[in-house]
Amino acid sequence: MVDEIRKDIFERSVIVSALRSKRPGAFIDKKSKEKACPFCPGNERKTEKTLLAIPDEKHWNVRVFKNKFPVLHQRNFKPIVEDFFSRYTPCGAHEILIETRKHDRDYSDMRTDEISLIIEALKQRYVELMKIPDVNYVTIFKNKGIRAGASLSHPHMQIIAAHLFPDVISREMGESESFFKKEKKCGQCLMMKSELRLRERLVTHNKDWVVITPFVSKWPYQVAMLPRRHFSEISEINEEEIANLAKVIKKTFHGYSKLFDDPPYNIMYHNFPKSDFWHFHISVYPRLVTHAGFEFFGLNVNITSPEHATRELRKVVK
Ligand SMILES: [Zn+2]
Numbered sequence: 001m002v003d004e005i006r007k008d009i010f011e012r013s014v015i016v017s018a019l020r021s022k023r024p025g026a027f028i029d030k031k032s033k034e035k036a037c038p039f040c041p042g043n044e045r046k047t048e049k050t051l052l053a054i055p056d057e058k059h060w061n062v063r064v065f066k067n068k069f070p071v072l073h074q075r076n077f078k079p080i081v082e083d084f085f086s087r088y089t090p091c092g093a094h095e096i097l098i099e100t101r102k103h104d105r106d107y108s109d110m111r112t113d114e115i116s117l118i119i120e121a122l123k124q125r126y127v128e129l130m131k132i133p134d135v136n137y138v139t140i141f142k143n144k145g146i147r148a149g150a151s152l153s154h155p156h157m158q159i160i161a162a163h164l165f166p167d168v169i170s171r172e173m174g175e176s177e178s179f180f181k182k183e184k185k186c187g188q189c190l191m192m193k194s195e196l197r198l199r200e201r202l203v204t205h206n207k208d209w210v211v212i213t214p215f216v217s218k219w220p221y222q223v224a225m226l227p228r229r230h231f232s233e234i235s236e237i238n239e240e241e242i243a244n245l246a247k248v249i250k251k252t253f254h255g256y257s258k259l260f261d262d263p264p265y266n267i268m269y270h271n272f273p274k275s276d277f278w279h280f281h282i283s284v285y286p287r288l289v290t291h292a293g294f295e296f297f298g299l300n301v302n303i304t305s306p307e308h309a310t311r312e313l314r315k316v317v318k
């Protein structure tokens with residue numbers, strides 16, 4: 001079967017990828033030998049060639065390479081429309097970013113300068129991938145743990161560059177833009193100011209970043225990390241903001257590991273090409289509960305109020 005992206009008349013899209021089914025099904029857990037892990041140092045040959053290594057290929061702390069089982073590939077973008085059904089060639093790129101040499105680390109036990117290197121690498125790859133003709137959007141995310149969809153346990157992130165915007169981003173983008181057109185202000189900037197004043201959903205903050213449990217949290221202990229300065233994509237982040245983001249990431253994940261003993265989680269970086277209405281942010285979803293049928297309708301039942309989650313997190317976010 002040929003890989004393709006499908007879109008219907010309601011603007012719903014999906015990537016159909018047969019190649020993905022060939023990726024390793026066996027989850028290599030923390031305790032298994034580092035020898036078996038293709039992401040551990042010394043096993044670089046088991047992966048595709050290095051695209052970025054910091055500080056260098058031999059002594060890397062962060063390493064980026066092409067995914068062996070990409071959902072999107074470098075090829076020309078071509079739409080084929082039949083009646084109500086649009087198909088597109090899966091043009092783009094799919095990369096893996098190894099966050100550390102150490103097989104069993106998480107943000108809570110990494111140094112902040114190590115976390116900074118990850119953010120710096122994400123920024124560099126984002127800038128590079130946005131240069132590819134036909135690429136309009138770069139998705140950055142992390143799955144940790146089997147329950148969060150990771151197939152390998154070595155700390156890693158995924159970067160997917162695509163022609164089309166993911167559905168969630170398209171929707172958020174439309175909502176943010178219409179708010180901006182009405183109010184002439186970024187909605188997230190306004191909400192952030194309120195959260196800093198009200199403080200009941202404020203988990204932690206520093207000079208550059210604010211971490212909150214969103215008022216409409218869909219999942220227990222979900223948090224959002226927002227820069228105080230308005231910018232819309234990771235390419236705009238400066239050095240000091242990187243260092244301060246690393247600090248709130250470490251603190252927040254230290255809190256999660258205290259409360260839930262190393263929980264599985266998903267992280268999404270919400271970027272949007274330079275705009276006044278879109279506010280860059282990072283969403284973190286600890287996977288403490290599983291999906292139930294009702295959530296597929298888009299109306300989640302959250303068993304922990306964000307205010308309660310904030311109170312609990314504040315006790316351990318240090
Ligand atoms: Zn490993």
Ligand SMILES: [Zn+2]
Pocket residue numbers: 186187188189190229230231278279
């Ligand atoms: Zn803003």
